[in-house]
Amino acid sequence: MGRRARLRAQTTAEIKAIALKHLSEGGPDAVSLRAIGREMGMSGSAIYSYFDTRDALITTLINDIYTSLLDQVETARDAVARDDIAGRILAWGQALRLWSLANPEGFRLIYGDPVAGYHAPAGGPAPEAAKRACLGLTELAAAAWPYAEATQASTDHQWSDFSPGLADIVRKHFPGLPPAAVALALRMWGRMHGLISLEVYGHLATQTGDPAKLYHAELLDLLRSLELDVEHARHPEMPRTST
Amino acid sequence: MGRRARLRAQTTAEIKAIALKHLSEGGPDAVSLRAIGREMGMSGSAIYSYFDTRDALITTLINDIYTSLLDQVETARDAVARDDIAGRILAWGQALRLWSLANPEGFRLIYGDPVAGYHAPAGGPAPEAAKRACLGLTELAAAAWPYAEATQASTDHQWSDFSPGLADIVRKHFPGLPPAAVALALRMWGRMHGLISLEVYGHLATQTGDPAKLYHAELLDLLRSLELDVEHARHPEMPRTST
DNA sequence: TTCTAAATCAGAACGGCGTTCAGGCTTAGT
DNA sequence: ACTAAGCCTGAACGCCGTTCTGATTTAGAA
Numbered sequence: 197m198g199r200r201a202r203l204r205a206q207t208t209a210e211i212k213a214i215a216l217k218h219l220s221e222g223g224p225d226a227v228s229l230r231a232i233g234r235e236m237g238m239s240g241s242a243i244y245s246y247f248d249t250r251d252a253l254i255t256t257l258i259n260d261i262y263t264s265l266l267d268q269v270e271t272a273r274d275a276v277a278r279d280d281i282a283g284r285i286l287a288w289g290q291a292l293r294l295w296s297l298a299n300p301e302g303f304r305l306i307y308g309d310p311v312a313g314y315h316a317p318a319g320g321p322a323p324e325a326a327k328r329a330c331l332g333l334t335e336l337a338a339a340a341w342p343y344a345e346a347t348q349a350s351t352d353h354q355w356s357d358f359s360p361g362l363a364d365i366v367r368k369h370f371p372g373l374p375p376a377a378v379a380l381a382l383r384m385w386g387r388m389h390g391l392i393s394l395e396v397y398g399h400l401a402t403q404t405g406d407p408a409k410l411y412h413a414e415l416l417d418l419l420r421s422l423e424l425d426v427e428h429a430r431h432p433e434m435p436r437t438s439t
Numbered sequence: 440m441g442r443r444a445r446l447r448a449q450t451t452a453e454i455k456a457i458a459l460k461h462l463s464e465g466g467p468d469a470v471s472l473r474a475i476g477r478e479m480g481m482s483g484s485a486i487y488s489y490f491d492t493r494d495a496l497i498t499t500l501i502n503d504i505y506t507s508l509l510d511q512v513e514t515a516r517d518a519v520a521r522d523d524i525a526g527r528i529l530a531w532g533q534a535l536r537l538w539s540l541a542n543p544e545g546f547r548l549i550y551g552d553p554v555a556g557y558h559a560p561a562g563g564p565a566p567e568a569a570k571r572a573c574l575g576l577t578e579l580a581a582a583a584w585p586y587a588e589a590t591q592a593s594t595d596h597q598w599s600d601f602s603p604g605l606a607d608i609v610r611k612h613f614p615g616l617p618p619a620a621v622a623l624a625l626r627m628w629g630r631m632h633g634l635i636s637l638e639v640y641g642h643l644a645t646q647t648g649d650p651a652k653l654y655h656a657e658l659l660d661l662l663r664s665l666e667l668d669v670e671h672a673r674h675p676e677m678p679r680t681s682t
Numbered sequence: 683t684t685c686t687a688a689a690t691c692a693g694a695a696c697g698g699c700g701t702t703c704a705g706g707c708t709t710a711g712t
Numbered sequence: 713a714c715t716a717a718g719c720c721t722g723a724a725c726g727c728c729g730t731t732c733t734g735a736t737t738t739a740g741a742a
Contacts, residue, residue: 198739200689229728230727239692240729240730241731244731307640308547326645350656351652351655358647379653382647389636390630397552399563399569400625404602405601410625414630421664471699492701
């Protein structure tokens with residue numbers, strides 16, 4: 197990598213750093229090419245040497261942020277013993293919420309309308325990160341499946357219900373796992389996402405003063421619906437003992 | 440109401456109608472005072488006679504849309520017999536999803552970032568509609584409470600966990616209902632909101648081709664977690680019979 | 683080493699936006 | 713009939729993304 201490429205990478209990084217700073221400090225509207233250039237001592241049009249368009253910059257930001265979210269969530273999950281399934285699900289869910297509250301603008305960028313007039317590219321702005329999220333949840337669902345299977349048969353799912361890309365990867369990573377388990381993973385995702393999204397966008401604050409308690413109760417109810425609970429988590433060698 | 444006031448109301452309605460049209464046709468960015476004025480044969484600044492600022496117009500739109508959403512959801516719920524609790528919850532949930540998919544821009548307006556640079560007023564843009572939503576869900580939770588109570592004791596909730604305004608109204612409308620039931624209502628809200636939000640924002644389309652099935656399975660799982668199911672719904676006079 | 687082409691930047695320009703302001707015209711109420 | 717309020721235009725200010733021209737620098741080939 198020559199000097200030129202090094203400078204280019206450095207400038208690109210600086211643009212992204214300032215964009216992130218403006219995003220967290222002034223909200224999505226503060227992310228403007230002109231403002232970034234102003235802070236860097238450059239003209240706004242100069243940024244077009246590094247990003248084809250503003251949307252390209254936003255897409256890059258989404259990718260970075262989504263990746264950092266997954267790093268954090270996966271780390272939290274892996275900090276819990278592999279056989280403590282309920283604990284791993286709890287860790288994932290709590291990490292997801294804490295990250296979202298700590299990075300509300302990032303959450304909006306990933307899951308909401310990123311910024312004014314942004315149009316995501318085909319296939320989504322961060323396909324790999326989304327796939328990682330889906331696979332991470334599928335791993336949790338797969339671990340819980342032996343316990344939860346009996347309760348999850350109300351709807352029959354086929355592999356054809358899912359995108360070929362996802363189905364293939366899941367079948368490779370988790371052979372023998374039925375498609376209903378993938379549906380369960382997506383539903384677990386939705387269940388966590390619902391309360392977090394309401395909270396980040398301020399819809400819970402007007403109703404309850406303790407969203408954390410609400411969210412924790414939801415996670416416990418999720419574990420119960422999976423026939424997992426703290427007892428099962430602590431004694432994974434003897435499932436279906438309590439109740 | 441004199442002629443003047445009548446004209447004023449008519450112009451105000453036209454502004455809102457065109458704004459809604461632009462919103463659904465061209466997305467949030469198409470809602471601009473100048474564009475609205477252009478279509479009405481007025482200058483953009485003329486609108487300031489009717490709305491103090493663009494955000495005020497947006498707030499009004501949110502109110503109208505949120506109200507129409509609740510009209511629809513409540514109507515769907517009330518089309519089901521009062522003793523068919525599971526059916527009423529299903530109807531509410533399905534109506535919520537169908538409305539959201541039919542009015543994605545409206546959904547974004549209510550639950551996401553409305554438009555570029557919009558800042559909601561204190562107390563939220565549509566406090567009454569939000570309260571209606573919360574009360575409607577609380578009614579469902581209250582009806583399901585006799586069945587669900589035994590399973591919902593994992594976390595203890597107090598009335599002080601909720602905003603005084605909500606707590607007072609709930610205690611007036613549903614005397615004897617414990618605070619945990621309000622928490623259940625909020626969690627039901629979150630559970631419906633999660634998958635719908637992911638779907639509206641396009642995060643499910645890349646994973647599954649059949650979000651409707653996924654959502655329906657989630658609703659059934661919700662009913663199961665409330666110890667309600669289709670049997671209970673059809674024979675409300677004999678609860679806890681099956682399983 | 684010299685030459686050439688690419689990369690990088692500034693600055694003006696275009697059309698869009700929300701918002702403000704001065705001024706003209708119309709209408710309602712006294 | 714007069715006055716004050718309401719309604720509207722059009723220009724202006726400062727913001728934005730984006731494009732274009734042109735100057736300067738730099739990397740790689742001859």
